[in-house]
Amino acid sequence: MKNPTPPPGTPAGTGQRPEPHRSTVRTRLTPAQAFDTLYAFCAPALVRQTYLLCGRRELARESVEQAFQLAWQRWPEVAVDRDPASWVRAAAHEYALSPWHRFRPRFRHPEPPPADAADRALLAVLLTLPPSYRRTLLLYDGVGLDLPETAAETEASTPATAHRLLHAREALAAALPQLADPAALHTRLAEVASAERLRAARPTAVRAGSERRARFWTRAAIAFTVAIIGATALTLRTAPTRYDPPVPPGKTVRGVPPEAAPGALSKKQTALRRKLRSNPASGPEKLLPETR
Template sequence: MSQTSRGGDTAPPSTATALPTPKERRRLREALSLSEEQVAEVMGVTKATVKAWETGRSAPRGRKREAYVKLLRTGPEPSAAPEAPAASATPAPPASFEAGASAGKPTPAPSGNVRPKAAAKGAARPPKAPARPEERLRPAPKKQEAGPAPVSVPGSASVRGPEPEPGPEPEPSAVAVPGLTPEEAFDALYAHASPGLVHQAYLLTGRRALSREAVEHAFHHAWEHWPEVAVDADPVGWVRAAAYEYALSPWHRLRRAHKHPDAPPAEAGRRALLGALLALPAPYRRTVLLYDGLGLDLPETAAETEASTPAAANRLLYARTVIGERVPELADAEALRQRLGTLVAETPTATLPTARAVRGGSERRARRMTRAVVGATAVLICVTALTAATAPTRYVPEVAPGQTVNGVPVRGGPQKLGEEDVELRDMLRSRPNPGPERLVPAAG
């Protein structure tokens, strides 16, 4: 697989049609107090399509792209906005949006239907500086905590968490560094992210072999879709999502090698925390690890887990409650955050195959799948051709055998002898002189 990345050869999109990143699309929609159903109604698409746009699985094109960018900039038109007051007017987007659109993270202007907190947060955010090429493969900086502050979520309770400070955002072409071949960029991403991802997958599953297998599978998948990963704004997040999905698949319970977790750690604190994590359902476990362990904010956690922001907040509250009941010293959210952050930041000790071996395994698997599909197609074609050649040209129905209907014997021959008939026939055949004695000829 030697295809080159298309991130550096394609001209950047114009400012008028520059799409924000998937996580920023979700944040802008929530800042405008719009639901997915309302956006789908305005755009003339389904709710599933809007969800796919916000998770990065697809992107609008053509006129829908322009309409979607305009909707995220200024909100819906007054006639199409649901329950919009007649006095509220939508102002034109400021120059800061035009400057940030090319970086993939536009900042909307505060309008009449924007919540005060979201408007203040957007106004206080400083302009983002473009990331240097050597910083593109580095992970996002850890959220700086300025004391626990409530994170308000519509329709759910407040979640105590740190108020993150704005940090440098990666450019859309996160791994498309000029001068690097796709193989070199993949090797750099693998060397940077794979050890930490193995450690995180172990915290989610409690199985070391499964965690290594999940990370290797995720990088196989990333190399197969490298043109998409190379231009992604967060390539580490792309691979992390694939590794988490594979590691938390319920089908691994049917495999004998991964049926039971590994032996717990010897340290009592680590053993108690790992047991509390494994006692949670998989979505709750993943949510608390992303939010409290990796330091993602609530919208990013919800987007990566493919859940709404209120659902992610409720999962986080429930996970903290369960962990606090099982480990009393971690009942405080700040203590849990510090413990999980320390646990995630530990130096991993997993031994992994080289990046070249992972790329070769991905290419071999792709070739095997291609050959299997071609072989199955050829067999199907041969079977179809053989069936068409040997099939009869017309249908001749078979003559059904005769049957007795209401005691009427079958025409065309004697009936089959029953048991009594057979006994009578054998008795008559066994007697030498069945007739009267007077008819038997006398010897002369």
């Protein structure tokens, strides 16, 4: 009788599976736990970075919350991304730089600037840069990404990203000569961002808001679909079953004399009418004409 084939992974000459090594045993996190871990790791710093990008505290917090709500809705995609933090940062920066915020009533008036004069000067110069230059400068000199990573996150080519970075540095150095050194600029950006007390919401609140938004849009899509189906059914029910050609417009008929309007009576007609009215006929003479 032959020995049974050992299960896969069992060394030859043994009759049982080996014990797994301690280093290969990993604790699997639930999606909510993995999301909360990413949020706790990225959200506080991302709020400060976004503040340097847009110059508004409330908009920075809102941008980060919107980015993480979108990440929770697409968590199967974000969880397997090569760099989930970069995915969320790109979403937050794009939301913060959206030009539609200028039409919102709450963002028509500027927020109070930083308390320190040097911080106000740096933030004012940053906000004068074009959004693409500002974002490139923040990612390269603030976050510390290299040039290809900055180009990939801003969806631009590497030469275009280098061009934006050089022009942003030149504009910043012209206004603030003490920040011409990239190391000094990196330190000042970190100091300005850390000086503001910007707090992110709790991850549970962000997940709950994302789920509420998903339910709202799902119900809205269902209601819109039902409305379209109802309108289509009503159209099919009330639509005509045959084609009735339209009545052609009227045409002028030539050769027909115009209708004559009644004119004034002649003298003979007037005398006859007066005679008939003064001598009304009565009796059989009214019905029988006189013979002559």
